[in-house]
Amino acid sequence: MLIDSARITVRAGNGGNGCVSFRREKFVPHGGPNGGDGGRGGDVIFVVNPNLNTLLSLHSQSLVSAERGRNGLGSNKTGAGGRTTTVDVPPGTIVREAQSGEVLGDLTEAGQQLVVAHGGRGGRGNARFATATNRAPRRADNGQPGQERILECELKLIADLGLVGLPNAGKSTLLSRLSAARPKVADYPFTTLEPYLGVVKAPGEDYRTLVLADIPGLIEGAHEGAGLGAQFLRHIERCRALVHLVDLSTVDPPPAERVTMIRDELFAHSPSLAERRWLLVGTKMDAVLDRDQALIDLADVGSAFDVETHTISAVTGEGVAKLLHLLFDLTGDEREVY
Structure with a gap:
């Protein structure tokens, strides 16, 4: 059976939270801030697979999500970024934003990619907030939420x-x-x-x-x-x-x-x-x-x-x-x- 339309929710990963941390070393009783930033959330990407000719893979699932970024760590270590989720679609797929009707992409070439949901940015660690007057900040940002949207996908067959x-x-x-x-x-x-x-x-x-x-x-x-x-x-x-x-x-x-x-x-x-x-x-x-x-x-x-x-x-x-x-x-x- 040819499935030529699908409605799906895509949710990118949230950014990781920034870290509040201070240097703790021998003979350095009051070390400065060294909290790292959170990692960026993973994207959701549609990729054209020339071996597909139907939207069955999208029709059978209602939600596609990507991994969130990891939180920042001490010693100025940035959290790992979330893994990107890729979804194979057939050539000829048109992707629209369901609410506005805006066409996000027309995927026709093998291997063509479209980022349909961007991952959230990671939060800043406390090392970012150190100033001349505040050398021991206890503030860090939370990661930003990943993009979430409802998509309507339509397949138009490509033939000579x-x-x-x-x-x-x-x-x-x-x-x-x-x-x-x-x-x-x-x-x-x-x-x-x-x-x-x-x-x-x-x-x-x-x-x-x-x-x-x-x-x-x-x-x-x-x-x-x-x-x-x-x-x-x-x-x-x-x-x-x-x-x-x-x-x-x-x-x-x-x-x-x-x-x-x-x-x-x-x-x-x-x-x-x-x-x-x-x-x-x-x-x-x-x-x-x-x-x-x-x-x-x-x-x-x-x-x-x-x-x-x-x-x-x-x-x-x-x-x-x-x-x-x-x-x-x-x-x-x-x-x-x-």
Whole structure:
């Protein structure tokens, strides 16, 4: 199950208290102050782990805390600092302060770190307060409390291409055909209830890949939350390009009407999505009764939207080999080679 949101409390460590101490040596009956400072409290840090793809580690715990600093000691010894607590999060995690809604960080790169709660400063020992008129101060500061805040974390999947379309358009079948991903596939709408990622290899190039995201089917009003659409649409935002699948085995409603509805939903959610590069793919050619008419209808839609079109059958494999080349062309030649 994909966990793409979590609410968690983070609490950094308190600073250690300063020490009140005086030198006690033979033949030095009135030694001066030598109380050390308290140690600094530990921070709470989020670290991007590229091996994670869900916020399950945050969802399963309500509080993450760091160690407090140790108190100062005599002989001007500063207390040890509290140990930092690190929390692994997947790439694509957005961290917000729950009360204000302020975005604290957008974590996208492997190894990227974000300090979400700063440890408290250690208190000053009495050696800090010695003056010409007060050479034996009996004062020391307490450590400052560590930062505590409630965070809301949201995951937006990072993929090169996003598969979009109405429910039961063949997105999951295509993903399972092109990659090792195995989303649930069945002949009814809303089979896919959460996004899936699959890694696709370039034809004849084992070391050139792209990541394909299967987004659950969208319906009219998705940008307003219909059919959980708002939760799914955010995962498309990081995709570099989109592959729009339309089922050609049915003519009611017409393909043009179905494509227009999805394009309108994308634009309503984020105008930049409608401007992203995309490819229109007609699916289920193995179940089409009038192939010539289906090809004409798809070409008309392509002309209306000025977009390249292609037809496939993920079941029989028809057109899939050429589609692979089109997908890598769609992402551009500047992709990083893994």
